[in-house]
Amino acid sequence: MTVFGRIIKFALQDIFRNLGLSAMTVFILVLMLLSVNTLWSLDVVTREAVALTKDQVNMSLYLKSSTLDKEVVELTTFLHTVSEVTAVQVVDRAAVVESFKQRHQLSPDVIQALTELGGNPFGPTVVVKAKEPQDYEKIIAVLNVPEYTKLIESKSFDQHEEILGRIQTITNRVESVGLGLTAVFAVIAFLIIFNMIRVAIVTQRTEISIKRLVGANNWFIRGPYLIAAVIFTLVSIGITAVIVYSTVSWLDKYVGVLFQNGFSLTNYYASHMLYLFSLEAAAVLVLTVASSSLAMRRQLKV
Amino acid sequence: MIKLENIVKMYPGSGVVLDEINLHIKAGEFVSIVGQSGAGKTTLVKLLIAEEKPSGGIIHIGDWDITTIGSSVVPFLRRQLGVIFQDFKLLPKKTVFENVAFALEVAGTSPRKIKQIVPPVLHIVGLGDKHDRYPNELSGGEQQRVVIARSLVHRPKVIIADEPTGNLDSINTAEIIEILKKINEFGTTVVLVTHNREVVNHLRRRVVTLADGKIINDEKEGKYIL
Ligand SMILES: Nc1ncnc2c1ncn2[C@@H]1O[C@H](COP(=O)(O)OP(=O)(O)OP(=O)(O)O)[C@@H](O)[C@H]1O
Numbered sequence: 371m372t373v374f375g376r377i378i379k380f381a382l383q384d385i386f387r388n389l390g391l392s393a394m395t396v397f398i399l400v401l402m403l404l405s406v407n408t409l410w411s412l413d414v415v416t417r418e419a420v421a422l423t424k425d426q427v428n429m430s431l432y433l434k435s436s437t438l439d440k441e442v443v444e445l446t447t448f449l450h451t452v453s454e455v456t457a458v459q460v461v462d463r464a465a466v467v468e469s470f471k472q473r474h475q476l477s478p479d480v481i482q483a484l485t486e487l488g489g490n491p492f493g494p495t496v497v498v499k500a501k502e503p504q505d506y507e508k509i510i511a512v513l514n515v516p517e518y519t520k521l522i523e524s525k526s527f528d529q530h531e532e533i534l535g536r537i538q539t540i541t542n543r544v545e546s547v548g549l550g551l552t553a554v555f556a557v558i559a560f561l562i563i564f565n566m567i568r569v570a571i572v573t574q575r576t577e578i579s580i581k582r583l584v585g586a587n588n589w590f591i592r593g594p595y596l597i598a599a600v601i602f603t604l605v606s607i608g609i610t611a612v613i614v615y616s617t618v619s620w621l622d623k624y625v626g627v628l629f630q631n632g633f634s635l636t637n638y639y640a641s642h643m644l645y646l647f648s649l650e651a652a653a654v655l656v657l658t659v660a661s662s663s664l665a666m667r668r669q670l671k672v
Numbered sequence: 673m674i675k676l677e678n679i680v681k682m683y684p685g686s687g688v689v690l691d692e693i694n695l696h697i698k699a700g701e702f703v704s705i706v707g708q709s710g711a712g713k714t715t716l717v718k719l720l721i722a723e724e725k726p727s728g729g730i731i732h733i734g735d736w737d738i739t740t741i742g743s744s745v746v747p748f749l750r751r752q753l754g755v756i757f758q759d760f761k762l763l764p765k766k767t768v769f770e771n772v773a774f775a776l777e778v779a780g781t782s783p784r785k786i787k788q789i790v791p792p793v794l795h796i797v798g799l800g801d802k803h804d805r806y807p808n809e810l811s812g813g814e815q816q817r818v819v820i821a822r823s824l825v826h827r828p829k830v831i832i833a834d835e836p837t838g839n840l841d842s843i844n845t846a847e848i849i850e851i852l853k854k855i856n857e858f859g860t861t862v863v864l865v866t867h868n869r870e871v872v873n874h875l876r877r878r879v880v881t882l883a884d885g886k887i888i889n890d891e892k893e894g895k896y897i898l
């Protein structure tokens with residue numbers, strides 16, 4: 371048997387004959403990985419939700435029916451120059467009438483009244499999108515000049531105001547809770563790691579001194595611990611992946627309802643899995659190897 | 673075989689622990705080192721196995737000048753020595769057989785040879801029927817015999833034992849000393865650090881007495897004089 375074969379044999383012996391400690395190590399690593407993944411998912415869902423809601427928010431400017439096409443162009447050109455505005459869309463008179471009819475399909479009296487009026491009583495509508503919900507206030511402010519107020523019949527923003535405010539507070543709250551959770555997890559992870567290192571030092575130090583005493587070189591001393599660290603990493607990553615995957619596909623039933631745009635955590639994980647888990651594997655490996663290297667440092671008085 | 677020249681060892685905080693030690697041990701000798709607690713006996717052992725470096729002086733073991741060897745050579749030195757300590761140093765998660773085999777495995781001995789060498793050595797120390805026990809399933813005396821088996825298995829030229837019987841009753845002590853005597857009769861040099869007056873007086877071999885880091889007495893057929 372080669373040196374490498376013996377090192378692997380010793381590593382496996384260490385793992386299986388200290389099954390309690392091995393299970394504990396894997397358990398702690400899995401817990402840590404799960405908390406990282408929870409945070410990650412929470413972040414993804416929040417970001418997606420906020421983006422989606424922001425995207426759905428817009429402001430409609432209902433123009434007077436007397437508005438000339440030239441004035442509409444002037445208004446949209448001006449809006450494009452406002453830096454907060456991301457999109458301007460004009461719905462012309464004909465389309466406005468169409469959508470009005472569509473909405474009142476089932477109320478013949480309304481359609482009747484419209485026909486009796488004769489002609490098109492509606493002006494065009496300009497739909498404005500801004501980067502951030504709070505930007506609408508600014509846009510309203512810059513439109514508040516006689517030149518434009520004389521064109522605008524009404525704005526739909528007033529009705530959105532409350533919702534926008536609520537989104538803002540929810541977003542802020544989610545962000546601060548997320549930050550708090552991150553801090554808590556960071557502290558927990560630190561304590562766990564610290565304790566792992568201490569346990570490793572205590573259990574490994576005597577063993578290392580014995581091995582040195584009978585003439586084992588560094589390969590025989592370090593090797594099994596490094597191999598064991600690799601095995602612990604792979605096993606805990608594997609277990610975490612299974613747990614995350616089944617949780618996420620279960621959660622998707624509920625998340626899917628919230629997001630009408632087809633967003634799915636399962637898909638997100640499927641497309642980011644390699645990146646995510648190799649990043650986590652690297653982190654865990656650094657952690658386990660660092661802890662056993664720390665234990666290895668020569669404070670090995672016989 | 674072993675030669676110490678003007679060995680001085682200082683520890684920060686403890687000052688001079690070994691002071692100008694000159695000691696020459698020939699191949700095949702059985703030397704007892706005695707002295708009161710704190711005299712520097714264990715320090716001397718640590719210097720001999722290159723666990724510590726002397727503050728001054730030279731130590732030769734065989735052809736090696738171990739005061740200048742690098743840490744990568746130390747494992748090779750250790751494989752030439754058999755080391756036995758009072759607190760039985762066995763790997764708790766390895767069986768008796770595996771503990772003894774370990775000393776050969778790290779030296780690259782083939783599995784076939786290991787299977788040949790280990791059983792007779794375990795037989796010599798009287799553990800022929802306990803190959804598969806774990807250390808916590810053995811008595812103190814049995815554990816110490818495993819340690820001796822492990823220190824013997826690679827046929828060292830020198831055995832260094834620091835109070836190997838310190839935790840044992842008189843019957844086990846006598847057995848361990850018998851084993852050491854037998855090893856010595858096969859030609860292995862034995863350096864025995866002990867507190868045990870009966871053992872020393874019964875051996876009637878060379879006795880080196882340490883006090884305050886100095887050799888105060890060195891007799892060919894010595895007695896425990898403290
Ligand atoms: N690592 C160390 N750092 C500082 N001082 C030390 C160290 N190791 C030993 N000493 C000191 O060196 C002196 C000799 O210690 P040593 O262990 O060699 O004694 P000893 O003769 O083996 O005693 P005992 O019979 O009790 O085992 C003691 O005073 C001890 O305090």
Ligand SMILES: [Mg+2]
Pocket residue numbers: 713714715834
């Ligand atoms: Mg001592």
